[in-house]
Amino acid sequence: MSELPDRRLLLVHAHPDDETINNGATMARYVAEGAQVTLVTCTLGEEGEVLVPELAHLAADQTDELGKHRIGELAAAMAELGVTDHRFLGGPGKYRDTGMIYNAEGNADVPPDTRPDSFWKADLLAAANDLVPVIREIRPQVLVTYDQWGNYGHPDHIQAHRVATYAAALAAAPAYREDLGEAWEITKIYWPTIAETSMRESLRKLREAGDTTTFEGIDPDGPMPPMITPDRLVDCVISAGEYLDRKMNAMKAHATQITVDGPFFALSNNTGNEIFGDEAYRLVKGTAAPGPSGVETDLFAGL
Ligand SMILES: CC(=O)N[C@H]1[C@@H](O[C@@H]2[C@H](O)[C@H](O)[C@@H](O)[C@H](O)[C@H]2O)O[C@H](CO)[C@@H](O)[C@@H]1O
Numbered sequence: 001m002s003e004l005p006d007r008r009l010l011l012v013h014a015h016p017d018d019e020t021i022n023n024g025a026t027m028a029r030y031v032a033e034g035a036q037v038t039l040v041t042c043t044l045g046e047e048g049e050v051l052v053p054e055l056a057h058l059a060a061d062q063t064d065e066l067g068k069h070r071i072g073e074l075a076a077a078m079a080e081l082g083v084t085d086h087r088f089l090g091g092p093g094k095y096r097d098t099g100m101i102y103n104a105e106g107n108a109d110v111p112p113d114t115r116p117d118s119f120w121k122a123d124l125l126a127a128a129n130d131l132v133p134v135i136r137e138i139r140p141q142v143l144v145t146y147d148q149w150g151n152y153g154h155p156d157h158i159q160a161h162r163v164a165t166y167a168a169a170l171a172a173a174p175a176y177r178e179d180l181g182e183a184w185e186i187t188k189i190y191w192p193t194i195a196e197t198s199m200r201e202s203l204r205k206l207r208e209a210g211d212t213t214t215f216e217g218i219d220p221d222g223p224m225p226p227m228i229t230p231d232r233l234v235d236c237v238i239s240a241g242e243y244l245d246r247k248m249n250a251m252k253a254h255a256t257q258i259t260v261d262g263p264f265f266a267l268s269n270n271t272g273n274e275i276f277g278d279e280a281y282r283l284v285k286g287t288a289a290p291g292p293s294g295v296e297t298d299l300f301a302g303l
């Protein structure tokens with residue numbers, strides 16, 4: 001087996017842009033520190049909206065070339081972060097972006113007419129078997145993927161969580177599919193999140209700036225959406241401010257999906273999110289090794 005770097009991080013995301021939104025600064029930091037950073041993206045984002053008017057024709061209901069275009073956006077974003085190993089689950093286009101709708105509660109949900117080749121309809125074992133060889137090749141100590149709700153309910157995010165979680169278990173079993181490589185157990189698994197304090201502070205800034213549409217109806221001092229984590233349940237914060245510029249430039253590379261305006265970015269529904277230099281995580285497998293601040297400041301802490 002060729003010599004692998006000492007520290008190896010695998011990230012599994014649903015669409016091109018999720019990796020940068022959730023973990024852009026984290027990825028840039030670990031690349032800069034000499035770790036191996038591998039990104040697996042499960043779809044090409046074919047069903048996304050198009051924020052760039054000149055590219056509107058690429059949309060799924062027109063020339064259906066958005067997926068091919070987003071391959072280029074992802075490559076440009078990875079170049080900004082310094083990530084050289086980024087792959088598509090099963091190869092580019094094997095699993096199609098499912099699309100999403102907003103349900104009565106205003107949450108992302110499964111569209112009624114999903115295509116047979118959508119990621120949501122993929123056989124879980126077959127999709128996991130596309131990830132097991134990658135895990136057994138890279139032998140990561142750390143895996144980052146979504147929580148059980150996919151962070152915000154998008155069907156592809158939920159499916160990515162399921163595939164990554166299942167594949168991590170299968171990859172660790174020596175008796176499972178020797179043809180897919182030598183078994184490897186991932187020591188730590190994290191779910192990206194947003195700490196409650198950070199969310200409330202960001203919302204206050206938005207409201208003070210006169211923004212009442214972003215996270216409409218959510219009071220900075222009121223109940224928070226499910227994806228926001230109480231600070232006591234946040235296990236790791238990667239304060240990667242020095243990599244914020246790289247994260248912003250990588251966000252800008254995903255131009256059909258994200259507009260970056262100063263410290264905030266907006267998705268096509270004008271959800272303004274502060275570009276966090278600090279990226280928070282919940283540890284769901286492995287043992288936390290908190291530092292003096294009470295949380296970890298390194299995903300490889302304790303290894
Ligand atoms: C961040 C993320 O997961 N983006 C997905 C998401 O995009 C949203 C979708 O287009 C929705 O209709 C918009 O209102 C919202 O602003 C977008 O963020 O879903 C797309 C379709 O599955 C996906 O391509 C995109 O990467």
Ligand SMILES: [Zn+2]
Nearest residue numbers: 014015018154
């Ligand atoms: Zn996504």
